[in-house]
Amino acid sequence: MTLEVEMLIKRNILYIRFTGELDQSNVEKIKVKVIELIEKYHIRYLVFNFKHLNFMDSSGVGFIIGRYNTLKKIEGSIILCSMNEQIRRLVMLSGLQKICTIKKDEEDANIFLGVA
C-alpha cells in the first residue's frame, strides 16, 4: 500500500490523517469513505492532516475541491494542516488556500475550531 489513512470523528469534525503518497491510484477509495462518513455523521468540518504525507499531485487537489463543494452547501469548511514543502507549494499553486483554512498542525486546527 502506498497510502494509509486514519480517520477520526469528534463532534461534527472529521480528521483525515494521511501516511504515504496520495495520487490517482488511491484517491477514489478515500473519497468514497469520506463521502459516506460526511453523510452518516453530519460532518461539517474536515481536517486534513498531511504530517506523514510525502507526496500529493493534482488528484489530491481535485479531491479537496470536491469536498469543499459539498461542505460549502452546509456552511462547513476545510482545514489543511501539517503540510510539507511539496504539498504547500501545490496548495498555493492550485489556489486551495483561498477556499481552505491553513493551520500549522492539528492542535492549531482544534483551537481554530474551538475544540482544543
Add this chain to the structure above:
Amino acid sequence: MNKIMIDMQAKINNVTFARGAIATFLVDLDLTLNTLNEIKTIVSEAVTNAIVHGYQNDEEKMVHLEFTLENTLLTLLIQDQGIGIKDIEKAKEPLFTTKLQEERAGLGFTIMEIFSDTMDVISEVGVGTTIICRKNLSSNE
C-alpha cells in the same frame, strides 16, 4: 549521458511506479528535495493524464516513458496512443477539465508547465499525445 525507456500498461497503480522510476533514475544526483518533488510531480501528472484522458482508463493500452539526462539537462517524455487532445491551448488552461464530475482539478498541465523549464505537447486526435518536459538541473536554487 544516461537514458531509460519504459513501456507500461495503462494501469493507474503504475503512476506510483513511474514516480519511483524517475526518482531512482536521478538518485545519484545531488538534487534538492524541492527539485526532485517537482520532477516526480511532472511525471505523476503526465502519466495520470495519459491513463485517465488519453486511454480513458483502458488498462490494455501502453504508456511509453523516456527519461534522458544529458549533462544537467533532464528530458522527460511521456507518450500515449490514445484519443488525443482536440484543443491543446484549451487543455492547458488552468482549471479546464473534461471530467468535472470525476473531480479532476484541471491543473495537470499548469503544474507540469510551472515545474518544467519548457513543455511541449504534441497531440493529434485519434493518434495520441506526447508530452516533452525539459528541466535544467543545475539552474535550480
